[in-house]
Amino acid sequence: MTMSRYLLSRAIWISAACLCCALVVALGLAVRAIGDERRGADAMALLIPRLSALQMAAPAEREAHFAALRAINASAQMRHLWLHLEDAKGQVLVSAPASRDSSAWGGLLALAGLSADAARLESRWEIRTRDGATYRAALRWNPESEIQEASDDVAGNLAVLAVYSALLLFGIHWAVGRALAPLQQILAAIRRYEHKDYSVRLPPMRTREMDQIRRALNHLAGVLDETQAERRALSRKLLTAQESERARLARELHDEFGQVLTAMRADAAYLVRKSVHEPVLQLVANDLAGHCARIQREVSHLLHRLRPHGVQPDGRLASVERLLQDLVQAWRDQPGQQTQVDYEVALGGVAPGADLVLTLYRMTQEALTNVMRHAGARRVAIRIAATAAGEAVRWSVEDDGQGIADVAARGPIWARCTSKLPLLRPLPRQAAA
Incomplete structure (x- = not known):
């Protein structure tokens, strides 16, 4: 499978999953809108019997009806309508609640071109009781309800879009991460190759x-x-x-x-x-x-x-310790030699092969020759030790003589030469490589 086909297939699945999640959010908003509509219908169903009962109610009973009508207005459950009720003298008995922000609503109504039609859209009628009292009722348009419904729709659409976008971005990030995950293995392998490990x-x-x-x-x-x-x-x-x-x-x-x-x-x-x-x-x-x-x-x-003196009559080499001891003693016996040469061999129970022994000897011999001829050192320390895992030998030669020019300008320092050689068992000739 190509990379483009892999990403395209994952994008299709991610888009489908995001659409499903957005559909769930949209259904939740639709259920909420249906509930608001149902509550508005219930409020209208309560309003009409109250207005009808007002015609037959005695004067002492009318205040209870007025209170119930005020409660219906205050609940704001009649979607898009307010009840306005006043007596024959013009005294307001039931009115719309105070607007939350008349200037803001007015600006939105003016922008929509509906503020001029508010009075024309008002529905009025008279209610006459049995004792001859007259009340004027009106159902006025509720702009706040319309604007609130529009705001809820905009907020719901934005919520659906936000959920869809977030899920889509997360899915794309996941798909790209999965597609590019093998790069971590590739980079790890390249780092191993940089250290000459080609296995x-x-x-x-x-x-x-x-x-x-x-x-x-x-x-x-x-x-x-x-x-x-x-x-x-x-x-x-x-x-x-x-x-x-x-x-x-x-x-x-x-x-x-x-x-x-x-x-x-x-x-x-x-x-x-x-x-x-x-x-x-x-x-x-x-x-x-x-x-x-x-x-x-x-x-x-x-x-x-x-x-080396450690070569046996049959051509076999002595141990590293013996060869190093003879080499160091030979330098100590040189006429006029004042340099202190110390050595340490810590191979534990590891026995390196003949090729590795000879390689260690030649490296130490060359290092000591350079130190004695060029470094002007007062002390030389040689160390040969097996690593903790026992798979290699660490070799180092340190001296306190003069190094390269820019380092020597700062005075005598400890110079160090180190190397790590593979230690293979049982004693192969490849150990010298």
């Missing part, structure tokens, strides 16, 4: 446009997931190639260059012993022996950088 797949959606977006995002996530897997595989191959090359270089340096240096040091020692009686030659021999020792130390340091 999220969106479920089928009811509208065709939203479902097309869903299929496109799912396809994109699949492609990105495959690309990330390929990148991880390439990273693992690169890491393996680098470590293989480092191991080859380490073997060459140890087996070939190391033996040559050992032989040179032995020859230099021999020259030192044989040149006891030749001070100048002995000085050169001592210098040669010193150079050989210094080169051998540098080669040993280089071998340590190329291949």
Whole structure:
């Protein structure tokens, strides 16, 4: 179903529901109007017998009839009419109640063009009693009742329109919200993709446009997931190639260059012993022996950088703690080294894979090299810890040395480098990616 068809179908149902509600309100107003008409008819039915009884009533009984007629006028239940009654001398016995706002009613009557016809529309007649008394009665038009009825009609129509509009707006809001609700799932998936989590797949959606977006995002996530897997595989191959090359270089340096240096040091020692009686030659021999020792130390340091001490004879790596301990101790043993290096490993019962162990070691090694060469730090703190859920390892290196230029202008601060690496069990090679 397309979005337009979905919204159109919902709009039809919403309009039908709104019309039904408006019809209920209109029926309520109609029932009220019918009740007003019935009460007006009842009042007229009470008025006519009272006027007829006035002809036959004794003088003492007439006041009761006058009071009843006044009550009928005061009830305002005779729709559109007032009773006016006066005696032969012109004394008013029954009259219309005082107008609520004569100026306002008069203005509305003048606007409708009916004020001039009020006297012409008046119905008059005489009532003669048995004792010869004469009363003049008149039914006068009640403009207030007409205007009140018109006002009620306008208010009722406005109420029906207001109810219909409110229900229609609410229904449209509900329908649009339902139609666009899948956008929240789409946005949530995009936020996951921004954090490089491409495992999220969106479920089928009811509208065709939203479902097309869903299929496109799912396809994109699949492609990105495959690309990330390929990148991880390439990273693992690169890491393996680098470590293989480092191991080859380490073997060459140890087996070939190391033996040559050992032989040179032995020859230099021999020259030192044989040149006891030749001070100048002995000085050169001592210098040669010193150079050989210094080169051998540098080669040993280089071998340590190329291949950690924690590598077992069968090629297996030691634990992270052991590798980190050897690395930190090597830096502490450097001549003239004044930087305090602290480290902490808190993996709990988690045993990371060999690739992840080597990755953590290389990252720490590079960070320490940068700190020692460029930061001028007095203290370095290394921390490797598993997350609470045990699904990843958090690695951080902090130092109090100089950072970039604008930060360094504010003096020494603690610089920090952090990373979060996936920890997969049982010990997969993918952990290094």
